Amino acid sequence: MPTKQIPVAVLGATGLVGQRLIAALDGHPWFELTEVAASERSAGKEYGQAAPWRLETPPPEGVAGLVVRGCDPDEVSAPLVFSALDATVAGDAELAFARAGRAVVSNARNHRMAEDVPLVVPEVNPEHLELVARQKTRHGGKGFIVTNPNCSTIGLTLVLAPLHRLAGLERVIVTTLQAASGAGYPGVPSLDLIDNVVPHIGGEVDKIESEPRKILAQLDGDTLREASFPVSAEVHRVPVRDGHLLSIALETRRSLDPEEALEALSSFRGEPQERALPTAPEQPILVTKDETRPQPRLDRMAGGGMSAVVGRMRRCPVLDLRFEALSHNTLRGAAGGTLLLGELLVARGLLP
Amino acid sequence: MPTKQIPVAVLGATGLVGQRLIAALDGHPWFELTEVAASERSAGKEYGQAAPWRLETPPPEGVAGLVVRGCDPDEVSAPLVFSALDATVAGDAELAFARAGRAVVSNARNHRMAEDVPLVVPEVNPEHLELVARQKTRHGGKGFIVTNPNCSTIGLTLVLAPLHRLAGLERVIVTTLQAASGAGYPGVPSLDLIDNVVPHIGGEVDKIESEPRKILAQLDGDTLREASFPVSAEVHRVPVRDGHLLSIALETRRSLDPEEALEALSSFRGEPQERALPTAPEQPILVTKDETRPQPRLDRMAGGGMSAVVGRMRRCPVLDLRFEALSHNTLRGAAGGTLLLGELLVARGLLP
């Protein structure tokens, strides 16, 4: 849609999500990766030397020769930056870019819950991007930050949204089985995941219990009114490379039967589909009738890693519905989601 | 307690649970393994030749030379038989033993839900063994069947019982992460569990949703009155060898706070502890304060594999309490549970 390629930068380019972003930007119809930035340790090196490439597909041509810049708006000129920075540094760095007039699409948690920062799943709450106007005032220019939710929250909210619209969520209980790549590299030691699962991921329960209520909030003027349904989350790290599996039980205001719910899920489409954004999957939510699925290895690449897959839908003996949902944590849940959000900014004409 | 060793037989001796039973009977103070029985395919062979031994510890001395018998009361003379038979053959075989006047302690699902068959977790509902009197009438002699619950149900019911007694369960939602050994050998293909989890185990959801209500039933004369709380279960097979992890959310009639719940769990004792049965763990439920536990590899051998370990107890934003429980599926959940039940029969003087 844009008349010429938009130059973009990736912050935190050496990490796992940064690499996924770089891979996803290769051959992108709208964006051209012109700069990569990372921590002091890597800055000044050629990208190919700064960190080993950890994906199955080889790095895009040309990237290896880019000189890694520092995560500072003075060293990076692109008007649009995708941030895969670690939370320990993302807060200040992203703020500096916003104040310097850049559009920041962030995958980090630091600014997600700020009042005037949109936390967006593009199919679910694109209208929250209107908060950007208010946020610009704060930064005193044209720059702003928009955020991509936690990798588990994205899959969860994507499948909750159609049911919430249809029948109003009353309460949600979710139990996750999360892939190792969610912790980045080096991440989880293999000694913790050989013949084992770990029922703990630092900070994850809080994110899953709070973020969906902001994403499903109603925009009232320039203020969000958070959704009121409580979410209960418990999380587990399992010996799987990619793909977060969620086991969900929920109650709705108006009781839904499983067929009605499946129909709402599989027919769900959003603005990315209407606008045919480059990274948007045709169908955000796929439904499987195979009672042994979704499975991470078989289903994580559905829709190019951008679709959630829902299965095992049935009446819950305790709440209303019980089902499983799977989504790819470093594609839909990180790099792909971030990229799709950048595309949405362009399509809505929000770039500085 | 018995004045001399009681001869016992193991039916289904070549399978994984059968092997665990044989290992557990080695050096048992009350029981002496005198006969092993298995399917036609193995009958007549020496046990050491009939099937490869799959445990880390070597087979007990003397067992390899036992001739495998058919699963028929005419071929087996022991008054007490432990059945690790597969459900496809357990139904008829166990009935035949009961009719032939033997006490059958079964690990198979076939007779679990029959009205006059006790389904027992020894710490939880030993009084249900009184049903045996009524059942003997049906079989027309001194023989009877008592059953050990499903491997997930046992851990679940063990940790539910103290809370039910204290405050009355209203509803329970459980999500399991189950070990591969639960499916026996060969069981789950490795292609299904490398870089993967499978959200399906045939028949398991039904067992977990129904069995706890029978185990926590009230005995009214010679009839059980099932507990009324609904259970919602979803199950997952994960790449772990032994140890089923349960993620539980529940509501009680009287709301409990986490500390009160933990106190009830860790102070819980039952008849096996009072009677100091040989296989009874000192403490049926251990509580961990480490927020990263229970983990299968670290905690499955607690109490010699006979204790459940509870952790991550907190208030649930949706129901009352949310926590994790782990128990060893082939020890407490199968071989050990079966053996403990046999010991309880002896201690209560119920052997034919």
Add this chain to the structure above:
Amino acid sequence: MPTKQIPVAVLGATGLVGQRLIAALDGHPWFELTEVAASERSAGKEYGQAAPWRLETPPPEGVAGLVVRGCDPDEVSAPLVFSALDATVAGDAELAFARAGRAVVSNARNHRMAEDVPLVVPEVNPEHLELVARQKTRHGGKGFIVTNPNCSTIGLTLVLAPLHRLAGLERVIVTTLQAASGAGYPGVPSLDLIDNVVPHIGGEVDKIESEPRKILAQLDGDTLREASFPVSAEVHRVPVRDGHLLSIALETRRSLDPEEALEALSSFRGEPQERALPTAPEQPILVTKDETRPQPRLDRMAGGGMSAVVGRMRRCPVLDLRFEALSHNTLRGAAGGTLLLGELLVARGLLP
């Protein structure tokens, strides 16, 4: 190259290699899959019902509706059949097809070592296909069988061939780390591969020690003269889904230095590359300088799963060279290798 699509059938279509063949035939420029055949158990059913699809990519359109035929030339009309049959039935079935005038490209071991049956790695010994003329006489018609080597042998021979040509192999010691998919589905029980490796695969040592000498044989008129170098193999099953890793030590008549060997490997091309066969990778052997590779997960898809990847080349303190080679066992090692061999038959004008 052929002027119109050649109808082909897949025998053993429901197994893992059969599924890989079907996936690889989708959109093939020369071949059109018109028939699928499998064991009695599946025959008569629709393919989509006969067996669950086990690949990450969905089954090609149209395949699900094909009626599965019996593995009998009377039920299958295609002139070219790809056999992914199990060795227990492949022997007779393939012979029947050859006698019925069909060209059989087989992945099974049964006929591999027969004197007049070519055992071919298309880049290595395409000239062995001339044996087909002699074999036709035996079958009394136009039909014949050509065979694809064992999945470990293929990768091994592919990397041995350039070194053999250059300097003459004197002796080879190989130690394998083989993926679970090599055993098909259900194959290896997960209990054998969780926290474990198994130093045994039935029949594999013999195949790896004998097949390379036939593949690297010299064709003398219509007779093969086997290569004389001995091969010593030891094999291990490891918890990896796809990709066989080979650790190789070898001695050559003329001593090679590592750089010379790497140059010979990376510059190696064969008839499939010269003829630009559809399934041929551009470069049959890729060389990596990363001392931590080849690794199954990162390198198995090199060249679309059709290239071997060689790394860690160095002087061996005992023999001459020591290095690692990886190839995809169900693509290059089975379905892809079989397909490439079929293409070679067409290009050489050998179809009936």
Add this chain to the structure above:
Amino acid sequence: MPTKQIPVAVLGATGLVGQRLIAALDGHPWFELTEVAASERSAGKEYGQAAPWRLETPPPEGVAGLVVRGCDPDEVSAPLVFSALDATVAGDAELAFARAGRAVVSNARNHRMAEDVPLVVPEVNPEHLELVARQKTRHGGKGFIVTNPNCSTIGLTLVLAPLHRLAGLERVIVTTLQAASGAGYPGVPSLDLIDNVVPHIGGEVDKIESEPRKILAQLDGDTLREASFPVSAEVHRVPVRDGHLLSIALETRRSLDPEEALEALSSFRGEPQERALPTAPEQPILVTKDETRPQPRLDRMAGGGMSAVVGRMRRCPVLDLRFEALSHNTLRGAAGGTLLLGELLVARGLLP
């Protein structure tokens, strides 16, 4: 044997090997753990607070309350110290203890190849401990360092020694499949070992190729004459928790047949067995006839984790013999080996 308990300290007490040492010292008949020491980060804390305990068995009573000391002879008083220090700090720290008159039994690589430092597998070369006399002169007192070999070398040398004695080793080719615990904690990232193996372990090839020749060296006066046979090693990290598997091919001066070799291995005994040292296994090398073993999960605990298990012995088509050997890398290969070496020092009266 000693008339009273000898006070000992563990340096590097918080790591995986340190924890194994502490566990192994619990209830030791000769040694009493009186001090634990670790890096600056931990020093001053209570041991129970300094690092999470990572073993399946709980920490020995009393240890949690010990205050962690710095790795400095001024802070540690025990005359005998077991060092599980990381190689980055072990060099200087161990030297300081030796100079301060202490006996150091080290598991680190730093001093292993020094001319006057014994590198000992207690069953294989106890006589090398005589080098201690010469070393004391260097340190100017009663202190000295003795070293435990690399975790792969120990298993390898243990099984090579009887064959070397019997027939003289000419050359050895070994390919390893090594467990994750060999890298300590956190060690290998799970992303590297899910659906993968890694053919690289830093420095390991050199250690395996050089250490066996020192261990099998002849002591000539106070000088070692290294064995002359070359060793070729290639190494792999596999998704196994504990237990290094070695695939070995070798040639001997006098050709051995497999039965003769197995007899030499299973009848092998050394000084630890003659002296009945507390940690010595009855039989240092066990032989299995099961063609699917040794397997890490099933065999690593043989002899309490102190015996190597050998299987799959056969004639090698290239060298003389081909077989598999397994030993526990953190027991025999680290903590247990170190402890056994300490016991040997006591038994030989070498303590300061």
